[in-house]
Amino acid sequence: xxxxxxxxxxxxxxxxxxxxxxxxxxxxxxxxxxxxxxxxxxxxxxxxxxxxxxxxxxxxxxxxxxxxxxxxxxxxxxxxxxxxxxxxxxxxxxxxxxxxxxxxxxxxxxxxxxxxxxxxxxxxxxxxxxxxxxxxxxxxxxxxxxxxxxxxxxxxxxxxxxxxxxxxxxxxxxxxxxxxxxxxxxxxxxxxxxxxxxxxxxxxxxxxxxxxxxxxxxxxxxxxxxxxxxxxxxxxxxxxxxxxxxxxxxxxxxxxxxxxxxxxxxxxxxxxxxxxxxxxxxxxxxxxxxxxxxxxxxxxxxxxxxxxxxxxxxxxxxxxxxxxxxxxxxx
Numbered sequence: 143x144x145x146x147x148x149x150x151x152x153x154x155x156x157x158x159x160x161x162x163x164x165x166x167x168x169x170x171x172x173x174x175x176x177x178x179x180x181x182x183x184x185x186x187x188x189x190x191x192x193x194x195x196x197x198x199x200x201x202x203x204x205x206x207x208x209x210x211x212x213x214x215x216x217x218x219x220x221x222x223x224x225x226x227x228x229x230x231x232x233x234x235x236x237x238x239x240x241x242x243x244x245x246x247x248x249x250x251x252x253x254x255x256x257x258x259x260x261x262x263x264x265x266x267x268x269x270x271x272x273x274x275x276x277x278x279x280x281x282x283x284x285x286x287x288x289x290x291x292x293x294x295x296x297x298x299x300x301x302x303x304x305x306x307x308x309x310x311x312x313x314x315x316x317x318x319x320x321x322x323x324x325x326x327x328x329x330x331x332x333x334x335x336x337x338x339x340x341x342x343x344x345x346x347x348x349x350x351x352x353x354x355x356x357x358x359x360x361x362x363x364x365x366x367x368x369x370x371x372x373x374x375x376x377x378x379x380x381x382x383x384x385x386x387x388x389x390x391x392x393x394x395x396x397x398x399x400x401x402x403x404x405x406x407x408x409x410x411x412x413x414x415x416x417x418x419x420x421x422x423x424x425x426x427x428x429x430x431x432x433x434x435x436x437x438x439x440x441x442x443x444x445x446x447x448x449x450x451x452x453x454x455x456x457x458x459x460x461x462x463x464x465x466x467x468x469x470x471x472x473x
Contacts, residue, residue, distance in 0.1 A: 147449055148446045148447075148449040148450040148453065149446075151442050151443075151445050151446035151449065152442075152443065152446040154439075154442050155439045155440070155441075155442035155443035155446055156439070157439070158435045158436070158438045158439030158442060159435070159436060159439030159440070159443075160439075161435045161439075162432040162433070162435040162436040162439065163432070165427060165431050165432045165435060166427070166428060166432040169427060170427040170428055171260050172260075173427060174260060174288050174423075174424055174427055174428075175230060175232075175259035175260050176232045176259050176260075176262075176285070177215065177232075178215050178216075178217045178220045178221075178231075178232050178233070178259070179215045179217050180213065180214075180215045180232070180234075181212075181213065181214050181215065182212070182213045183210065183211065183212045183213070184210075184211050184405060184406075184409045184413070185208065185209070185210055185211075185405075185406045185409055186208070186209040186211065186376075186377075186403050186404060186405050186406065187206055187207070187208055187209070187403070187404060187406055188206065188207045188209075188380070188401030188402055188403045188404070189205065189206050189401075189402075190203065190204075190205070190206075190401070191203075191204055191206065191207045191399065191400060191401030191402075192204070192397050192399065192400040192401065193207055193242060193243075193248070193398075193399055193401075194384070194396065194397065194398040194399065196339075196340050196341040196344065197341070199384075199389065199390065199391070199396060200396070201396055201397040201398075201400075204242060204243045205243045206243050207240065207241070207242060207243070207248070207399070207401055207403075208240070208241045209238060209239070209240050209241075209403060210237075210238075210239045210241070211236065211237070211238050211239075212236065212237050212239075213234050213235075213236045213284070214234070214235050214236075215232060215233065215234060215235075216233040216234075216235055219233040219269070220232055220233045223256065223265065223267050226267070227265060227267065229258055229265060230258070230259040230260065231256055231257065231258060231259060231265050232256070232257055232258075232259045233254065233255075233256050233269075234253075234254070234255045234256075234257075234284070235252065235253070235254055236252065236253045236254075236255060236284070237250060237251070237252050237253075238250065238251045238253075238300075242340075246340065247338070247340055248340050248399075249336040249338060249339070249340065250336070250338045251272065251273045251300065251336055251338075252271075252272075252273060252274070253271065253272050253273070253300055254269050254270055254271050255270070255279070255283055255284065256269065256270050257282075257283075260288065261287055262282050262285055262286065262287045262288075262371065263282075263287075264278075264279040264280065264281075264283075264298075266278055266279075272300045272303060273334070273336060273337055274337055275303070275334070277303050279298045279305070280296060280298065280305040281295065281296030281297050281298050281305040282295055282296065282297055282298070283297065283298040283300070284373075285371055285372060285373070286324075286366050286368075286371035286372070286373070287371045288369070288370060288371050288424060289368065289369065289371070289424075289428065290322055290366055290368040290369075290371045291368075292310050292313070292322060293310055294307045294308065294309050294310055295307070295308050295310075295324070296308075297324075297326055297362075299326075299328055299360075299362075301328070301331075301333045301358050301360075302328060302331045302333050302358065303333075303334075304331075306326065306328070307326070308324045308325065308326035308362065308364070309324060309325055309326065310322060310323075310324055311323045311324065311325050314365065316365045316374055316375060316414075317374070317410070317414045318414075319367055319374060319414065319417070319418065319421075320367075320368070321365040321366055321367050321368070321374060321375075322365075322366045322368050323363070323364070323365055323366075324363070324364045324366060325361065325362065325363050325364075326361075326362040327359075327360075327361050327362075328358070328359055328360050328361075328362070329359055330357050330358070330359045331357065331358055331359065332355055332356070332357055333356055333357065333358045334346065334356070335349050335350070335356050349387075349389060352387040352388045352389040353386055353387030353388060353389075354384050354385065354386055354387030354388070354389040354390060355384070355385050355386060355387070356382065356383070356384055356385075356398065357382065357383045357384075357385055357395075358380075358381070358382045358383075359380075359381050360378050360379065360380045360381070361378065361379040362376075362378050363376060363377050363378070364376045367417045367421060369421045369424050369425060369428070370417055370420045370421050370424055372413075372416075372417045372420065373413075374410070374413050374414050374417050375405055375410055375413070376405060377402065377403055377404045377405065378402075378403045379402050379403075380399065380400070380401060380402075380403050381397070381399070381400045382397070382398040382399040382400070383395045383396065383397055383398055384396050384398050
């Protein structure tokens, strides 16, 4: 009976031990994926910013510039692309909508970002664009991969349509979470004019005819929770200039925007709470369940060996009755 029980325990030990790597290396890549129908918005502010008055073409100090970033997953488009690529993909339609202190639109730049649902690597297909211009992204954008490493990553800059390294700068603590801090500097670069301009009648084509060009530089900072790869906070020291041409009335350049863009406090709290919840789910697949399964397997193996040893232990000779001997008779 003990031998049968030890064999059952041994079978359970083998199952639990084999389950541990399966959870980590097979189930995790297939279950830890960005949902195709994700919707998210975030509000950033640049207080005390400098903004171009397009009516006078003069830069002026303003109380606040607001940037509303929305992100919406296109489920139907993702399904169509999955059929042609054979990969699980996510299609994000994003919009960066910039408002001046009076609440009027300064610019709006749409994007379509197509990427692998688990690795976050770009998937190149028809429809990938920034502000209506087709692009071929290299590197990540918006989100780091699950289980982010302490290293530099290639990060796509939507303004310049180029990719350059975003550097790992160390581990920090942010609102009770251990995060990795990343920083990227984009030097002064000539970039396209936004297709949606704040003044009716002014278009990128009309500005181009004057010979005036748009230039941009930024220092981009992210605090990334490494288990989920989700930024819990981000900010930019952002500057834009118009340079040359007849539009500026003989001036060499004029500031179009300059400000320190930061995430609004209420959105920080919401993002941190969401990331903490997602972090627990990812840890279940990468740490808690694989380690628990391995520990359970080792415990069952030890119990099986102990029962097997007990079953094979010889009994006391005094308690063994010789074959053919008569049992003692009580008087």
